Amino acid sequence: MTSRTPAPQPPRRLAALKWLYPGLHVKRWLALLLVGVVLMGLGVAYLLREAYLSYQFPGIFYYLTLQFVPRVWRGALFIVLAFSAIGIGLYRLNAALLEPFMTRAPGENSSLVEHVHRYRLQGRGPRIVAIGGGTGLSNLLRGLKEVTGNLTAIVTVADDGGSSGRLRRDFGVLPPGDVRNCIAALADTEPLIRQLFQYRFPEGSDLENHSFGNLFIVAMSAVTGSFEEAIRQTSRVLNTRGQIIPSTLADVTLTALTVDGQRIRGESNIGHAPARIREVFIEPPDATAHPDAIAAILNADIIVIGPGSLYTSVLPNLLVRGIAEALKASSALRIYVTNVATQHGETDCFTVQDHIDALEQHVGRGIFHYVLANSNVSSELPAEWHSQPVRVTDTARADPRIVLMDVISEENRYRHDPHKLASAILRLYHAGGQGGQAELLTLLANGIAE
Numbered sequence: 302m303t304s305r306t307p308a309p310q311p312p313r314r315l316a317a318l319k320w321l322y323p324g325l326h327v328k329r330w331l332a333l334l335l336v337g338v339v340l341m342g343l344g345v346a347y348l349l350r351e352a353y354l355s356y357q358f359p360g361i362f363y364y365l366t367l368q369f370v371p372r373v374w375r376g377a378l379f380i381v382l383a384f385s386a387i388g389i390g391l392y393r394l395n396a397a398l399l400e401p402f403m404t405r406a407p408g409e410n411s412s413l414v415e416h417v418h419r420y421r422l423q424g425r426g427p428r429i430v431a432i433g434g435g436t437g438l439s440n441l442l443r444g445l446k447e448v449t450g451n452l453t454a455i456v457t458v459a460d461d462g463g464s465s466g467r468l469r470r471d472f473g474v475l476p477p478g479d480v481r482n483c484i485a486a487l488a489d490t491e492p493l494i495r496q497l498f499q500y501r502f503p504e505g506s507d508l509e510n511h512s513f514g515n516l517f518i519v520a521m522s523a524v525t526g527s528f529e530e531a532i533r534q535t536s537r538v539l540n541t542r543g544q545i546i547p548s549t550l551a552d553v554t555l556t557a558l559t560v561d562g563q564r565i566r567g568e569s570n571i572g573h574a575p576a577r578i579r580e581v582f583i584e585p586p587d588a589t590a591h592p593d594a595i596a597a598i599l600n601a602d603i604i605v606i607g608p609g610s611l612y613t614s615v616l617p618n619l620l621v622r623g624i625a626e627a628l629k630a631s632s633a634l635r636i637y638v639t640n641v642a643t644q645h646g647e648t649d650c651f652t653v654q655d656h657i658d659a660l661e662q663h664v665g666r667g668i669f670h671y672v673l674a675n676s677n678v679s680s681e682l683p684a685e686w687h688s689q690p691v692r693v694t695d696t697a698r699a700d701p702r703i704v705l706m707d708v709i710s711e712e713n714r715y716r717h718d719p720h721k722l723a724s725a726i727l728r729l730y731h732a733g734g735q736g737g738q739a740e741l742l743t744l745l746a747n748g749i750a751e
Contacts, residue, residue, distance in 0.1 A: 338387070426451055427602035427730060430633070432548075432618050433457070437609030439482040440716060441638070442543070444723030445605075446487050452543030453597040454483045455624075459555040459583065459617040462569025464501075464511045468519050475528045475552070479614075480545055481514035484532075487541035494539065529591070546597065548618040551588035555617050557581045568613045572646050581612045581663070583620045590623035598624070601633040603730050606669060608638045608717055611648050611656055616663055625664040634730055635669040637701070638722065641708070642715045645687035653693045653703060669701050673725060676705035679714055686715055704729060 367375050426449025431441055434457035445452055458475045460466065465476035485498050498517065502508035508516075521531035532545050555568040559576040571578065598604060606628075607615050619625050628635060639656045643649055648656070653674045660668065678690045693703055706725040710718040 335387075338383075342383075427727075428597075428600060428633075429453070429603045429605065429726075430455060430597050430601040431605045432615070432624075433607050433609040434460070434479040434614035434618070435609045436482065436716070437607060437614060437640070438479070439486040440719050441605065441608065441722060442483055442486040442719075444719030444721075445726070446489075446542040447720070448723050448727055450542055452487070453601070454487070454543065454545045455548050455591075455594045455597065455618060456480055456483055456545060457614055457617040458547045458549060459553050459568045459613070461554065461567050464515045466569060467511070468515055472519055472522075474519055474522050475547060475550070477515045477518040478512070480532055480547065481512060481518060483545045484536055484539055484541055485514065487536070487543050487545070488539040489542050490539050498539065544593075544597075546591050546594045548594055548624060549588045549590055549621045551585065553583045553585070553588050553617070553621075555581060555583055555613065557612060568617070571613055572610070572644070574646055577649070578612055578647065581616055581620070583617060586622075588621055590621045590627070595623055595627045598627040598631050598633070601631060603726065604628065604631060604633045604635045604669075605726060606635070606637045608640050608722075610644055611640070611651075611659060613647065616660070619660070619664045619668070625668060628669075629667050634671075636671050636673050636726060636729065637669040638673045638708075638717070638726075639675075640691050641675040641717060642682060642686070642688045642690055648691075650689070651691060653691055654695055654698070656691070657698075657701065666700070671729060672701050672703045673708065673722075673729065674703055674705050675707065675709050675717075677707040677709045682714060688715060690714075 363369070367378075370378075428451040429445055429449055430453045431438060431445065432455045433441070438454060438456065442452070442454055456479045458479075460476035460478050461469060463478065465478035468474060469476045481498065485495050488495050488498070498512075498514040500513045502511050502513075504510070518528075518531050518535055521535050522528050525531050525534055529547065529550065532547070536545060554566065555571060557565045557571045557574060557578050558580045559565065559574055560579045561576045563574075563576065565571050565574055571581065606619070609615050619628075637657070637660065639653050640648070643651050653672060657672060674691070674693050678692060682688050682690060693705065695703075706721075706728075708717050708722045708725050710716050710721075
């Protein structure tokens with residue numbers, strides 16, 4: 302028996318279109334549409350001719366109706382304009398219809414209907430600015446990118462440890478690590494590309510512990526001439542949903558003072574402080590904020606600060622000159638997301654109130670309206686984590702108000718669940734809007750929302 306060559310399959314997007322719109326016979330309907338437009342044009346022409354013969358128009362209409370041009374040329378001009386308008390309209394219509402399918406990643410598992418729904422939802426989503434760094438910020442972005450396309454991440458550049466620190470010292474660039482994590486979180490591309498971007502070279506090589514994404518960003522900085530342009534081009538290559546902005550372009554160093562007077566210099570060292578941290582500050586202290594970061598804050602609908610390491614991810618952004626001032630001036634809903642667990646060496650034994658007090662000590666009051674804390678608190682965490690759940694000791698606090706919701710990951714109770722967290726933020730935002738005041742009062746009165 303001879304084998305039969307299988308018929309070529311239509312491209313996935315074409316097959317999807319046929320599935321969504323079966324048996325449309327597009328050509329005949331386009332022809333009918335064209336006939337309808339022509340008939341409408343003829344009808345309008347008859348009406349205009351009747352009006353022209355029946356009424357005496359002012360002299361200006363002689364020029365407005367191009368009567369100084371021969372009728373043949375006038376007809377040709379209007380035909381050209383008509384075809385141009387129809388061509389542009391059809392092109393833009395097709396682009397609008399096909400854009401959701403063109404943005405669908407090849408490895409995406411969701412159904413086509415779900416993808417189109419999410420795409421339309423993102424286009425109407427609120428303008429959200431997320432401020433922080435480390436795994437906390439990237440985890441938050443994974444959830445927020447599913448609910449809005451108007452997303453901006455403002456990222457700390459105080460990292461001086463690991464691969465980022467080595468590249469910072471060797472090439473004089475801003476640390477790329479936190480930026481890389483945000484790009485990977487927002488990337489709308491094949492999973493293999495994201496894995497490649499996060500790949501770390503093994504021990505025993507000259508590139509030991511370096512991340513491929515870090516090297517890529519540093520190389521892009523050399524090619525484009527600047528770190529911020531490297532972020533834009535890398536985001537374009539990986540098709541990220543949203544923009545990523547460093548909080549400052551200055552070469553800043555984070556320093557901490559402990560309660561016993563010790564000075565610890567360097568972000569990578571602060572996490573191993575031998576005593577409780579009393580204060581952190583950046584050097585130089587007059588480092589100014591990136592202008593795009595200020596603009597994003599002032600134009601935002603929602604601003605989310607955290608989650609992340611209090612002293613080494615959140616505060617380094619707020620200490621940049623101009624960031625705290627812009628936050629206080631912004632009309633956006635400002636939410637601080639506290640960590641679900643304490644961080645060993647940095648926030649041991651901290652409660653939600655301790656996190657708030659530390660922030661207000663450094664940048665003053667009025668930075669945020671609400672504090673979003675986890676309500677699904679387990680009794681203890683594994684001993685090897687050297688961590689405890691962050692608990693609320695005063696739910697009656699009025700400024701800022703503390704709202705409790707279930708935002709924890711069931712797989713890893715040391716971290717937030719991206720989708721739960723994004724849902725909680727939007728719920729708080731919509732509850733504070735028109736028609737949602739009753740729900741907001743319920744949330745605040747009960748403390749626990751889930």
